[in-house]
Amino acid sequence: MIRIDHLIKEFDSVRVVNDVSLHxxxxxxxxxxxxxGAGKTTTIKILTTLLRPTSGTVTVAGHNVMxxxxxxxxxxxxxxxxxxxxxxxxxxxxxxxxxHLYHLPKKKIKERMEALLQLFDMEGRGGQWVGSLSGGLKRxxxxxxxLIHEPKLLFLDEPTIGLDPKSRSDLWTYLRRLNKDEGxxxxxxxxxxxxxxxxxxxxxxLDGGRIQIVGTPDQLKDSLGHDAIxxxxxxxxGSELLETFRKKEWFQEVIQQGEGxxxxxxxxxxxxxxxxQWIDTLNLSAKSVLLTRPTFDDVYLxxxxxxxxxxxxxxxxxxxxxxxxxxNKWAKKWQDKAQSSESEWVEGSESEGEQDWKKWAGQEGGxxxxxxxxxxxxxxxxxxxxxxEDPSKADVAEPVSEDxxxxxxxxxxxxxxxxxxxxVPDQAPPLEDTSPKDHQSSEVNPDVADxxxxxxxxxxxxxxxxxxxxxSGKKMPENDEPGQSQWxxxxxxxxxxxx
Amino acid sequence: xxxxxxxxxxxxxxxxxxTWRMPMWTFFGLVxxxxxxxxxxxxxxxxxxxxxxxxxxxxxxxxxGVIVMTVLFGASWSGVSLLRDLRHGVMEKMLVAPIMRxxxxxxxxxxxxxTVVIQVFLLIVVAALIGAGLPxxxxxxxxxxxxxxxxxxxxxxSNALAMFLKQEEPLVxxxxxxxxxxxxxxxxxxxxxxxxPWMQIVSxxxxxxxxxxxxxxxxxxxxxPPFWISLGVLVSFSLVSVMAAIxxxxxxx
Numbered sequence: 001m002i003r004i005d006h007l008i009k010e011f012d013s014v015r016v017v018n019d020v021s022l023h024x025x026x027x028x029x030x031x032x033x034x035x036x037g038a039g040k041t042t043t044i045k046i047l048t049t050l051l052r053p054t055s056g057t058v059t060v061a062g063h064n065v066m067x068x069x070x071x072x073x074x075x076x077x078x079x080x081x082x083x084x085x086x087x088x089x090x091x092x093x094x095x096x097x098x099x100h101l102y103h104l105p106k107k108k109i110k111e112r113m114e115a116l117l118q119l120f121d122m123e124g125r126g127g128q129w130v131g132s133l134s135g136g137l138k139r140x141x142x143x144x145x146x147l148i149h150e151p152k153l154l155f156l157d158e159p160t161i162g163l164d165p166k167s168r169s170d171l172w173t174y175l176r177r178l179n180k181d182e183g184x185x186x187x188x189x190x191x192x193x194x195x196x197x198x199x200x201x202x203x204x205x206l207d208g209g210r211i212q213i214v215g216t217p218d219q220l221k222d223s224l225g226h227d228a229i230x231x232x233x234x235x236x237x238g239s240e241l242l243e244t245f246r247k248k249e250w251f252q253e254v255i256q257q258g259e260g261x262x263x264x265x266x267x268x269x270x271x272x273x274x275x276x277q278w279i280d281t282l283n284l285s286a287k288s289v290l291l292t293r294p295t296f297d298d299v300y301l302x303x304x305x306x307x308x309x310x311x312x313x314x315x316x317x318x319x320x321x322x323x324x325x326x327x328n329k330w331a332k333k334w335q336d337k338a339q340s341s342e343s344e345w346v347e348g349s350e351s352e353g354e355q356d357w358k359k360w361a362g363q364e365g366g367x368x369x370x371x372x373x374x375x376x377x378x379x380x381x382x383x384x385x386x387x388x389e390d391p392s393k394a395d396v397a398e399p400v401s402e403d404x405x406x407x408x409x410x411x412x413x414x415x416x417x418x419x420x421x422x423x424v425p426d427q428a429p430p431l432e433d434t435s436p437k438d439h440q441s442s443e444v445n446p447d448v449a450d451x452x453x454x455x456x457x458x459x460x461x462x463x464x465x466x467x468x469x470x471x472s473g474k475k476m477p478e479n480d481e482p483g484q485s486q487w488x489x490x491x492x493x494x495x496x497x498x499x
Numbered sequence: 500x501x502x503x504x505x506x507x508x509x510x511x512x513x514x515x516x517x518t519w520r521m522p523m524w525t526f527f528g529l530v531x532x533x534x535x536x537x538x539x540x541x542x543x544x545x546x547x548x549x550x551x552x553x554x555x556x557x558x559x560x561x562x563x564g565v566i567v568m569t570v571l572f573g574a575s576w577s578g579v580s581l582l583r584d585l586r587h588g589v590m591e592k593m594l595v596a597p598i599m600r601x602x603x604x605x606x607x608x609x610x611x612x613x614t615v616v617i618q619v620f621l622l623i624v625v626a627a628l629i630g631a632g633l634p635x636x637x638x639x640x641x642x643x644x645x646x647x648x649x650x651x652x653x654x655x656x657s658n659a660l661a662m663f664l665k666q667e668e669p670l671v672x673x674x675x676x677x678x679x680x681x682x683x684x685x686x687x688x689x690x691x692x693x694x695x696p697w698m699q700i701v702s703x704x705x706x707x708x709x710x711x712x713x714x715x716x717x718x719x720x721x722x723x724p725p726f727w728i729s730l731g732v733l734v735s736f737s738l739v740s741v742m743a744a745i746x747x748x749x750x751x752x
Contacts (some may be wrong), residue, residue, distance in 0.1 A: 102597060
């Protein structure tokens with residue numbers, strides 16, 4: 001029915017399909033499997049005369065796609081990735097139009113339409129708007145419409161994409177019926193492994209434009225061995241160990257998948273305990289073990305080297321396709337640029353944040369020392385002074401004060417900063433660097449009634465005060481008045497003053 | 500050949516059905532040119548007092564301009580509905596059917612020409628009511644030929660662009676970028692004498708200019724050589740753009 005020999009398709013000298021040869025007999029259900037960009041859709045478009053092969057011969061139903069495209073088009077039905085039926089027309093209008101486009105006489109169109117609606121359990125829906133149909137029904141109508149001219153071959157490009165599980169299995173039933181009852185040849189591409197497993201007599205796996213393997217689903221699974229052992233480890237297994245695994249005579253195939261390793265072997269049940277013992281001798285400990293039959297997932301993993309879930313993440317970008325290679329280059333350039341500048345930015349912001357932080361700490365040091373001075377000269381004056389001169393202290397003295405200016409500073413401060421301060425009242429940071437000194441001050445001035453910074457000192461975060469100290473060390477000489485010297489124990493400020 | 504005609508006919512009726520089923524859209528399509536006529540008629544009314552102005556009344560001068568403008572604007576959006584077909588997979592289904600690509604293109608262009616003709620019919624009636632007069636003598640026939648040629652020519656360009664760009668946004672941008680300059684580089688809104696010389700030269704390369712002049716000749720009933728030249732230019736313009744559109748459809752990689 002389909003003969004593809006050494007098919008090559010290039011777009012702008014990029015090989016999308018690379019030397020594909022494939023024969024599909026009449027009455028077969030052939031499943032074409034592969035990740036996005038493997039060349040499935042390109043192949044199906046060549047088969048349906050939407051694209052021209054770069055080289056190689058392609059014959060569909062005995063007609064060469066290059067020499068006689070009209071005859072080829074007459075011989076097959078096609079269900080594309082998008083719906084293909086016009087949502088602004090009714091079910092029967094769509095089918096009648098399709099019949100006319102295939103040049104059928106009116107009477108024939110009517111007969112076929114009735115038969116097909118019946119076959120797909122859509123009787124009585126002829127007058128319904130296509131736009132009002134559910135996804136599953138629309139897909140059925142799609143297939144029915146494609147069959148109006150009684151083709152012996154049906155191409156389906158990802159037929160069940162976007163359908164719910166029920167609609168999918170329904171659709172499979174219809175497709176099976178078409179194949180069994182009508183003897184129709186089906187050629188389908190799909191992403192879904194279970195779809196191929198359920199429907200196809202034969203499967204071809206395509207990756208990177210090449211056919212990796214063709215066979216019945218069971219053949220493909222058996223090629224891996226009778227059983228599969230999935231072992232997962234705590235860390236990634238190195239390539240040396242993988243080599244050791246591969247050399248072991250028990251295994252037919254060893255495939256790494258993330259932190260796990262899959263072993264394929266003939267006699268899994270008996271070998272499993274030995275395998276685990278052997279793994280132990282290699283100083284590895286398995287986190288989990290699973291013994292199964294190889295699934296299509298395993299087959300896929302082997303022949304495309306890709307994990308199913310990972311492979312499907314890269315979806316084709318329509319914009320990229322539109323812009324061509326030039327656009328992609330630009331996109332790449334921009335991406336690179338964005339990435340590099342992002343990293344720069346992150347570094348920059350960090351260092352800037354740090355500087356800010358130091359600056360703040362320095363300023364706070366100033367406040368703190370002033371506070372000490374006030375404290376030393378007596379509690380009454382202290383409160384007085386603070387409320388007049390230093391808003392930070394005013395707020396400390398009266399924690400409920402309504403306009404705390406450091407609220408503003410808090411906004412400017414880097415986020416790590418504020419997160420460090422969870423247990424400290426928001427006005428505390430400015431005064432925090434007093435913490436190393438506050439016990440000294442209370443020693444020096446035992447008469448001070450209740451040094452507020454004692455409280456702050458207790459609450460202070462050690463990281464914070466360390467940073468603040470270094471900051472205050474720099475700034476103190478400028479900020480502090482000579483009165484500062486009354487704390488001889490304060491080595492930092494003392495030293496600074498000496499300098 | 501028989502298949503070609505019947506394919507084109509079926510597709511043409513399909514598109515007509517689609518238009519018929521969007522009555523609101525069609526209604527706005529009809530109302531819009533009337534708005535142009537009223538708004539521009541009021542806006543540029545004073546122009547007719549200028550000494551160089553050829554016609555006595557601005558509305559008389561403007562009516563052919565708005566007719567061509569309607570054709571231009573209407574046709575330049577026809578590519579958008581092609582993208583709709585592409586998005587729904589309808590186009591793909593047509594492309595794998597055993598029909599000629601040219602019948603797909605032609606059915607679309609004929610449909611577009613048809614809807615524009617209906618719009619223009621209404622416009623001519625309303626323009627007559629507000630004092631623009633009617634095409635004279637055989638102008639009543641030729642005005643449709645001119646409108647159809649312009650509509651097919653411009654929708655062919657729009658369809659070719661749509662097939663080439665395959666995206667709505669760039670198509671809309673391109674459409675805007677083409678239609679307004681084409682309009683202003685013609686004598687649709689102001690007489691040619693008002694343009695600076697370089698604009699006059701550019702306007703000679705603009706099919707819209709010939710369309711406006713041909714429609715104006717129909718209104719004045721003057722079928723002298725300049726009219727036939729305009730008609731000739733329009734025929735070759737639409738032929739070339741239809742060929743270009745068919746070629747973009749037939750291009751198979």
